[in-house]
Amino acid sequence: MMSPVPGPEAPATGAAAASSLSPASPPLLQLRGVDKHFGAVQALYHVDLDLPAAQVTALCGDNGAGKSVLTRCIAGIHQPDHGEILWNGKPVHIRGPRDAADLGIEVVYQDLALADNLDIVQNMFLGRERVHRGLLNEDSMERAAAETLRNLKVTTVRSIRQPVASLSGGQRQAVAVAKAVMWNSKLVLLDEPTAALGVVQTRMVLELVRTLRDHGLGVMVISHNLNDVFQVADRLAVLHLGRKVAEGPVADFDLQNVVQYMTTGSAHR
Amino acid sequence: MAKVEDELGRTALDEEVEPTAAAEIAAPPEILAESLGEYIRAWGRRVAGGESGALPVVLALVIIAVAFEIWTQGLFLSPQNLVNLFIESMVFMTLGMAEIFVLLLGEIDLSAGYVLAVAAGIAGLLVQKPGPNWPWWLAIITALVCSGVTGAVWGLLVSKLHLPSFVVTLAGLLIMWGVMLVILGNAGVVSIASRILVNQHVLYQIVWGNIPPVAGWVGLAVLSLLFAGITISRDFGRRRKGLVAPPPGLTILKIAFFVAAGIAVVAVCNVNRGSSLVVLAGVPWVVPIVLVVLLLWVVLLQRTKFGRYVYAIGGNPDAARRAGISLATVRTWAFALAGVTAGFSGILYLSWQGGTSTNVNGGQYVLYGVAAAVIGGTSLFGGRGKIAQAVVGGLVIGAIYNGLYLQGVQVQWQLIATGLVLVGAVLVDTLSRRGTLSGSATRI
Numbered sequence A: 001m002m003s004p005v006p007g008p009e010a011p012a013t014g015a016a017a018a019s020s021l022s023p024a025s026p027p028l029l030q031l032r033g034v035d036k037h038f039g040a041v042q043a044l045y046h047v048d049l050d051l052p053a054a055q056v057t058a059l060c061g062d063n064g065a066g067k068s069v070l071t072r073c074i075a076g077i078h079q080p081d082h083g084e085i086l087w088n089g090k091p092v093h094i095r096g097p098r099d100a101a102d103l104g105i106e107v108v109y110q111d112l113a114l115a116d117n118l119d120i121v122q123n124m125f126l127g128r129e130r131v132h133r134g135l136l137n138e139d140s141m142e143r144a145a146a147e148t149l150r151n152l153k154v155t156t157v158r159s160i161r162q163p164v165a166s167l168s169g170g171q172r173q174a175v176a177v178a179k180a181v182m183w184n185s186k187l188v189l190l191d192e193p194t195a196a197l198g199v200v201q202t203r204m205v206l207e208l209v210r211t212l213r214d215h216g217l218g219v220m221v222i223s224h225n226l227n228d229v230f231q232v233a234d235r236l237a238v239l240h241l242g243r244k245v246a247e248g249p250v251a252d253f254d255l256q257n258v259v260q261y262m263t264t265g266s267a268h269r
Numbered sequence B: 001m002a003k004v005e006d007e008l009g010r011t012a013l014d015e016e017v018e019p020t021a022a023a024e025i026a027a028p029p030e031i032l033a034e035s036l037g038e039y040i041r042a043w044g045r046r047v048a049g050g051e052s053g054a055l056p057v058v059l060a061l062v063i064i065a066v067a068f069e070i071w072t073q074g075l076f077l078s079p080q081n082l083v084n085l086f087i088e089s090m091v092f093m094t095l096g097m098a099e100i101f102v103l104l105l106g107e108i109d110l111s112a113g114y115v116l117a118v119a120a121g122i123a124g125l126l127v128q129k130p131g132p133n134w135p136w137w138l139a140i141i142t143a144l145v146c147s148g149v150t151g152a153v154w155g156l157l158v159s160k161l162h163l164p165s166f167v168v169t170l171a172g173l174l175i176m177w178g179v180m181l182v183i184l185g186n187a188g189v190v191s192i193a194s195r196i197l198v199n200q201h202v203l204y205q206i207v208w209g210n211i212p213p214v215a216g217w218v219g220l221a222v223l224s225l226l227f228a229g230i231t232i233s234r235d236f237g238r239r240r241k242g243l244v245a246p247p248p249g250l251t252i253l254k255i256a257f258f259v260a261a262g263i264a265v266v267a268v269c270n271v272n273r274g275s276s277l278v279v280l281a282g283v284p285w286v287v288p289i290v291l292v293v294l295l296l297w298v299v300l301l302q303r304t305k306f307g308r309y310v311y312a313i314g315g316n317p318d319a320a321r322r323a324g325i326s327l328a329t330v331r332t333w334a335f336a337l338a339g340v341t342a343g344f345s346g347i348l349y350l351s352w353q354g355g356t357s358t359n360v361n362g363g364q365y366v367l368y369g370v371a372a373a374v375i376g377g378t379s380l381f382g383g384r385g386k387i388a389q390a391v392v393g394g395l396v397i398g399a400i401y402n403g404l405y406l407q408g409v410q411v412q413w414q415l416i417a418t419g420l421v422l423v424g425a426v427l428v429d430t431l432s433r434r435g436t437l438s439g440s441a442t443r444i
């Protein structure tokens, strides 16, 4: 199905500088010349993008710029028309969400794929339940879920057995993220994780994003909110009408030129 | 642009809603409480917040019982009548269980009443002599398999062709009605009331045979010990391992309630309801048989992947799909299991009536089945409900049916009364759903 097994992992901590500088370890995931069209609409045009391990890459762009399509190409929901995807430097074909999951790529979707009527543990293990002699092994799942939440410093939920319907927006987002990262994932894509959240809850989710990075995961965050982006991102890339018009360390950007890139596709540095 | 406005609008709506109070209402009290007192207080908050759980239906049952007891001047709660009521309720209960399988998915099965009728017809015909004269167990299995296959067909139409289950099973209702008329033929009646033919007699004894009183007590003792052992080892085991567990007081209360209910049922059934010459006492066999089916379905829905997926699909089909769950497979199986359970209620019907005929009103029965599930607390909108709720719901319907019958009230009033109770149940369901929806809208 999918070609190479992921190579040796990037070092877990303090890898931020190392993984982008040392030529020995290529970025976790690279897009090279990715095109994607739907009928007459060219949603992505020759996009190159690097997503290194242990760094947060923010993907910015106006509505319709192609951010969600790009995410879905990485997640295996769309197949690029042209171009290639490199995982640890080796070309891979991601033919579906299963392939992506097998590589260690998890997506937290804009609309949160959680079932309101199930509790936190049940949601985190949905589709990958642990069974013992044909029956669900609730104890084992509950312990693993609790540990994941502890590692991510998600401590505001009162009980991991409460239904997701009773959680706040930030807590729900945290559960969705925890669900994504508990499968040994190496790259997490977050589509507008703070779009519907208030200030306190946004802060909590951004903190969670930093925790993921500190655990050595590659993170890509899509966001409209440039405040969030500058708070949390190490790197920044801008899409404009399907073209990548800028990419680099966050220090190379300021609020003004990012807005210019997003709206016009170019800017004075 | 519209999207930005939307997002701004939602952000503006949301602001800083840290839902501590709301969360305490929506979360089940047993997972938040540390002690029995705390549990009761959390439960009280939930009821006050509109999440009343099993309270309305239990209250309804008590009110119905007291009202009929007064109205019938002590006839309603007499041991003899209570046993009748249990027996009559069994068909409603099992039809309710059948509906819960599909209601949990947010679907409905309108064919269940005539699946019941066809299953009763098949089992009844297969034990005729002269005729096939099959062994009773083979007749039962054949009827159940046919019912399951029927359900699977509806399930395939719903899940593969994306037809609405309401329409598919409405067609199913008509088809099975026709099938029932075909298999019962010109005579239109099948009897299994022979006392000489063993295979007929066994079927008849399912409902009308009784467990000897002493054996009833022994069985209850064994059952109680099993229940207590399993509950204690699970709850206290989880508590010891630091997992979420109900407060110890609640565990004890659960066991006490189970034992008390068991004692009440056995005591009532063991009163002689015959005469001083011909003693008629004991728990009807149908009670433990339905209990076993109930237990099987509880385990299937609460303790297996399949059950988990049924709830997930009912709660959020997109989430289930993204989790890699095959929606079509789970839906088809749920319809098949609803069919099997409806077939099982057909066997009970056959036994209860000592036969079956073309007069079975499958349209009315299926509505009683849906009503039993909804009155018990299962949501029509999917994702919320428990198989055991069919037991309480079935008892409510059985009680109305039985009490009005005792008073000699005409059938039209039975229909009207049951309909009113159903409207009340749907109202509770819709109001509590609206409550949680408006609650979560401010929380997203």
Ligand SMILES: Nc1ncnc2c1ncn2[C@@H]1O[C@H](COP(=O)(O)OP(=O)(O)O)[C@@H](O)[C@H]1O
Pocket: A038, A041, A042, A043, A061, A062, A063, A064, A065, A066, A067, A068, A069, A070
């Ligand atoms: N499945 C699809 N079929 C057709 N067009 C699509 C599809 N998905 C996205 N598009 C188009 O591709 C462009 C980029 O969309 P999208 O990636 O959703 O933008 P955004 O950056 O706001 O997430 C838009 O013009 C959109 O209409």
Ligand SMILES: [Mg+2]
Pocket: A067, A068
């Ligand atoms: Mg988008």
